[in-house]
Amino acid sequence: MRFVKAALFLLRLAKLGIGLFMESGRYNPGADSPHWRVSYALLQAVRERSVERHASTIVVLPRSTIRN
Template sequence: MKILKAALLLLVLAGIGGGIFIYSGSYEIGADVPHAQPVYEVLETLRDRAVEKHAADIRVPPLDDPGRIAEGAEHYAAMCTGCHLAPGMDDSEIRPGLYPQPPELATQKDENPAEQFWVIKHGIKFTAMPAWGATHDDQAIWNMVSFLQKLPSLTPQQYAQMTANAGNEHEEHEHQHHHQE
């Protein structure tokens, strides 16, 4: 009984201490100051496990359709390269200010398509990854996943060829999408 009381007291004191720390505002929250390593590792594990769990039951459709890949390339070029770059792209104006740094998707091989779908659809809190499911239907998101599966194998020239008209076509799709609502 004595150990239980001591454990309970320790838990209450830790809660009070945590509350004081949180309300003090002393934790460095700016994106230009990295998290302490233990905090970073906890957040990274939380993110990875949550995405894995939430994506576990997602059924992946066939992803090798050329039309699906082409539309995904169009979306990627219009919406993703500022943060995730493209083959042959070294940096962007926004990327250096992002923390944590978004993954360079052109170098991410063998990624789980169900997890990619979930992340694109729902986004990731505190990472600047938006929830594209708010503005794009599942079909468009699967098209992006189809392209992401192909992206790591593309040369800069192949990428440029696939996305040559992406900006114009993306604007046209968005215009049509808004008029259908």
């Protein structure tokens, strides 16, 4: 029970910290300004995983079926 209370406290603390950070306006998400290294790494990982997932459903036709 003590572990659960500690975990809930940490989750609430993290939620509060994230909320305060978002409200502060410190981070500029605009495409015309460079991202922080952590943000760039996260965006890269999300983009690569998204492309990998969506590309997995694409069926590549054999070259002989493609007409010129």
